[in-house]
Amino acid sequence: MAPAMFLPYRPVLGQPVLRRLLPGLATSALGDGLALVAVTWLALQLAPAGQRGTWTAFAVAAYTLxxxxxxxxxxxxLGGRSGAQLAGWDATVRAAALGAIPVAHLAGVLDAGLYVALLAVSSLLHPWGSAGRFTLVxxxxxxxxHLAANALLGVFGQAATIVGPxxxxxxxxxxxxxxxxxxDAASFAVLAVSYGLVVPAVRHEREARHDDTTRHERHEDGPAGPSRISGFRIIWRDRSLLGLLALTVGFFFLFGPFYVAMPVHVTEDMHASAATLAAYYTAFGVGSLLGGLLTGHLRGRPLRTMLAAVVALFGAALLPLGLGAPVVLSxxxxxxxxxxxxxxxxxxxxLFQRRAGTADLPRVxxxxxxxxxxxxxxxTMLGGPATAAFGARPTLLACAVAILVLGLVAAVSAARPRPCARPTKRTGPARPYDQPVRSRVPDDRVRPGAL
Structure with a gap:
């Protein structure tokens, strides 16, 4: 059973460059798992009396926004850089900024303001680092x-949320x-070194893939290279990417109130302890780890339909909490x-990897x-007043129902037939596996305008 579970990931593990990166990725994921607790705990310790909640919120926001x-x-x-360069620079900035926190502590100058500022610096390149990681894939x-590789990278983070806290x-x-x-800073330093060591190998790998046919195609089409169009404009011009972005924003936004309503529901409605709340988060983490391992087996399924099903199933799974079901069910x-x-x-x-050429993928x-x-x-900001006005359980129920409806709407959109249109021209350098849409096998065919 176990070997079959990992079968889709063998080609990913067999890729020499990615295999050399996996230890560094696993190390930094564990560092992030540790930071889930450490970032907020240190903010509580540094905050002035009576301002703990405010500075903790600032620290959490500074670590992401x-x-x-x-x-x-x-x-x-940064838009025209390779995936390994972007991810490596992000890891370097994170290591330096986070490493400055204990240095400032030893120097006796660390306070809440400096702490939040260093957290903000550490997250400045984070979207570029994430983009670089998946561009490298x-x-x-x-x-x-691609799906199996993306899932494998996600598994590290899911496992870290179980072990790290x-x-x-x-x-x-x-x-x-x-x-x-x-x-956490040391874990990113390990990752930065890992990316630095594989940059020459990535460059060699990319050059090796440019065979004579590819060079001939590039000569006919004109010079290949990254466009100067921003990622936002590329998404706006592509209905499929715009629809995907809208679905993701709606899904994440509707889940945000759970971070406020869930603890209130456990303490006030259920009259339970912090251990019960921890049990819910642990259950979620175990489920996500298993889901991450299963994701690689979904290759070949229609991706748009999969996304709609995921959102609908997620909303349905949250209904027992909103309906006040006992712990044994919820x-x-x-x-x-x-x-x-x-x-x-x-x-x-x-889906982003399919729709965008590799040169534009980091921007997108x-x-x-x-x-x-x-x-x-x-x-989450909406969850505060909603919980205060309507109560924790009604807020949870409203979010669950809204997510379920969003998934059903996305399913209807995915099932709607789309007219075929001429494929959009890619701006990135061609690859043997990055041919125009018309030459792909049916399972990999993507229509413009499809999600």
Missing amino acids: PGAAGTVLLGRW AELLPQRH PLAGVLIAWTGAVWVIAL LPAFALAGLAWAPYGPTATA LSANGAVTVLAVPLG
Whole structure:
């Protein structure tokens, strides 16, 4: 059973460059898992009395949101870089900024303001780093293996959400939160070195794929290279990418209120302890890990239909919480929600990899990340007044129903026949597996205007 589970991932593990990167990716994922607890805990320790909630919110926002600004401000300089370069620079910035936190602590100058500022710097290139990681997948692997590769990269993060928080709790009690942040910085330093070591190999791999036929096609079409169009404009011009972005933003936004309503529901409606809340999150993490491993087996399914099914199933799995079901029913349902959540990111990324040429893919994925990173915080901000006005359980129920409806609407859209149109011209260099749409086998065919 276990060997069959990992069968779709063998081609990914067999790719020499990706195989050399996996230890660094796993290490940095564990660092991020530790940071889930350490970032907020250190903010609580540094915040002035009576301002803990405010500074904790600032720290959480600073660790994610500045990347949206980095996408807009740095696009002119970063848009044409290779996937390995982008991911390596992101890891380097994160290692340096996070590493400055324990240094400032040793110097006796670390306060809440400096802490939040360093967290903000650390996240400035994050959308570009994520885009670079998945661009590297598109550069090195045939399209039929993109979904499995995306899922494998996601599995590291899902496993880290299970292992990282309890390990962080032990380490914080032993050494202090600032040194757990130092471990997170060290994990990104390992990742930065890993990317730096494979950049020459990636360049060689890309050059080796440019055979005589590819060179002839590039000569006929004119010079190949990245366009200077921003990722936002590329998405706006492509109905399929615009629809995918709208679905993702809606999905994430509607899930955002759960971060507020869920703890309130557990404590006030269920009269349960923090251990119960932790059990829900652990169940979600276990479900998402299993879902991530299963995602590679979904290759060959229509990706648009898969995304709609994921959203609808996720909404349905959250209904027991909103309906006030007992823990014995709502806990496994929340695990099912985690299982449904896991395939969404790899599948959505696979669609972006199909629609955008490899030269434009970093811009497109970074723009997508800049928008979607705002969706959950905005939903969380809505969750506060909604929970106060209507109560935690009605808020959970409303979000679950809205997500379910969103998935059903997306399913209807996916089932609607689309007229065939001439494929859009790609701006990136051609690859043997990146041929125009008309030459692909039927399973890989993508129509313009399709999600």
